[in-house]
Amino acid sequence: MMEEILTQLRENGCRITPQRREILNILFASKQHPKAEDIYEALRHKMPDTSLATVYNTLNRLKELGLVDVLDTFGEESARFDPITAAHDHLYCLGCGRIFDIEPHQHEPLAQSQHAGFQIVREQTTYYGYCLECQGESGDEPPTILP
Ligand code: ZN
Ligand code: MN
Numbered sequence: 001m002m003e004e005i006l007t008q009l010r011e012n013g014c015r016i017t018p019q020r021r022e023i024l025n026i027l028f029a030s031k032q033h034p035k036a037e038d039i040y041e042a043l044r045h046k047m048p049d050t051s052l053a054t055v056y057n058t059l060n061r062l063k064e065l066g067l068v069d070v071l072d073t074f075g076e077e078s079a080r081f082d083p084i085t086a087a088h089d090h091l092y093c094l095g096c097g098r099i100f101d102i103e104p105h106q107h108e109p110l111a112q113s114q115h116a117g118f119q120i121v122r123e124q125t126t127y128y129g130y131c132l133e134c135q136g137e138s139g140d141e142p143p144t145i146l147p
Contacts, residue, residue, distance in 0.1 A: 002028060005067050014061055019043070019050050023058045028083045033071060033090075033099040035078040071099065072126060089125040095134025102127075 005024060006016055014020070026042045027034065034042075040055045059081055062068040069082040071090065080099060091100040105125050 005062075008065060008067060009061065012061075012065055019047055019054055020058050022046060023055055024062075027059075027062075027068065027081060030083070031101070033080040033082050035076075035080055037078060039081075087124070090127070091131075092126050092128050093131040093134055094128055095130045098131060100131070 002024060005028075006021070009020070010016060022043055023039055026039050030038075032038070036052065036055050036059055039059075040050070040052045043050050043055065059068065063070055063081075066085065069085050071080040071082055073080050073092070076097070084101065087104045089102050089104050091102055093099070
């Protein structure tokens, strides 16, 4: 996975510096859909002479090459990056900002005729709400859903 990404970057004229390699390590190990700033924070501890601009540049390059996804977020200023480009949906917690991966929602494909011939190339659903921890005091039982 990582090697594939590195190969693609190299083939597209991107020099693989130790910083770039570490940025990829952090991003691809993360399940948090990190912001550029989060990656920078993690990187700074290991490589104090790295700049936020390097992180941005690397992420933009990955985005251009389609090797990472950029998520729609709810009023957040910074983009959230997703190392998983295969189809999946998200649960976005409005309390803590965590984004969880879930299986893609199954439904009938939209008929093109209903949308004036619009050609759909990608679909992704994000559900906004509150995670268990944000629904009350920590340790509270989740709300009971009656049948
Ligand atoms: Zn939460
Ligand atoms: Mn995801």
